[in-house]
Amino acid sequence: MSLPAVTRFAPSPTGSLHLGNARTAFFSYLWARKSGGRFILRIEDTDVERSERRFLDALMQDLRWLGLDWDEGPEVGGPSAPYAQSERGEWYAGLFRRLESAGLAYPCFCTPEELELSRKLQRIAGKPPRYAGTCRNLTADERSARIASGTRPTLRFAVPKDELIEFADLVHGAQKFASNDIGDFIIRREDGTSAFFFCNAVDDSVMGVTHVLRGDDHLTNTPRQLMLLDALGMRRPGYGHVGLLVGADGAPLSKRHGSTSVQDFRDRGFVPDALLNHLFHLGHTADVEGWLAPRDMPAHFRPEHLGRASARFEETQLVHWQKEALQRMSTADIGAWLGPHHATDSDAAGFAELVRHNVVLPADAAPWLAVLRGELPPLGAEERRIVSAAGPEFFAAAARALDETRADFAALAKSLRERTGRKGAELYMPLRVALTGRTHGPELAPLLRMMPMETARRRLETHARHP
């Protein structure tokens, strides 16, 4: 086993936790647990406009629902508190001062409009839309003059020239970037808050994070953060960039792919263990195949088998793990999981057992509840064929047998078999269709046991009268 890994998940509370983020959080969690390290939750809420308390609460709820408990972070504390970046402003300010006085960062007075125009012009000229460096060489007098005029500057990092930034990506291997391809970027906004590149990098470093796992989209951001850390003389964490989770169309998973937030899956009735098993196999190959209880996952997690290519999310695969999860749940848990979809006024446990192999989501139980006490939908072509092949005498006999055996299905079937000479599918299918309106479904014996006798008799007699 490797040295204890300190990993983190650093979401911004600006929306709901979607599957892609949940996956990187999960991998980070697994890495920490596998190595006996620590998993940190840090909240990147420097964008005060978009950050909302309700998103933070939902985020933590989703994480806990999945079973991803953090060792340091909001509500649990830790040696690096506070864990919300909105509360770390003073510390960032000190670092800004250090960079600025060392000449490694400078105030920029360009307006967003000017910057936008500049980028546009560069694009037209076929050049990379980078910051032109307008404010980099302002004299001290020019700077104080602009400040005096009331302009509030941003702070830009002065990217060193002609440097090669190298690092070993945890999943992609050796990486090389030229500093000349990178324009001076903003590390402090006009309002004084830290921009992502800055607070994200320095927090990871100072919090002792050893393995930063994040989406591929951050790969080309990494050299910026490395330069920053180097300039401050701070420790570089290891960075690993995993392939993004994409939808059926190959585009990164987003709202337009439908339900992609953890909350959506929970609301539909997917269970956390199913989600976890699916995520465990998406862009990752474990050293064993098949279902794993979440507590066994860290031992089978293989960071070196994290995927570089993007992984496509397909619900059919999730459904498979959901079925696996359902098979392992207790009757009581199935009952609770079914919620309002289970028979509350009768044998709840019996109903849970009855339908557990015929449902994927709680809503799938509704038709079976209707079979027990509601109206049956009109028969389809196949169903009508089976009913007419059996004939009215068969159902008349079945109705009589129902009364004689008092709805004991085994006895009823035996009696019918002796009386009609039918057996196998010829015997059971007409009964199934008459009783449930369908050619498939739960076992007939418990189904009949749970069905009001009157309902069963009425359904059988219907076909005895109308051939």
Place this chain on the structure above:
RNA sequence: GCUCCCUUCGUCUAGAGGCCUAGGACACGGCCCUCUCAAGGCUGUAACACCGGUUCGAAUCCGGUAGGGAGCGCCA
């Protein structure tokens, strides 16, 4: 436009020069079991993006092409 990343069955992947007539899982089809569905067993269809090169030998190494993606934001 520039920089970077990615590319094996429909999907998730194994594969780090000969063990590959490319393996597994999910999905799909067939058979068995069975009243049906599910579960289980057996089985089938199905992939190395393309073109060159290196080599006795390439899915694996090198170069190029194509396609997809990301970054170049006072968003993270």
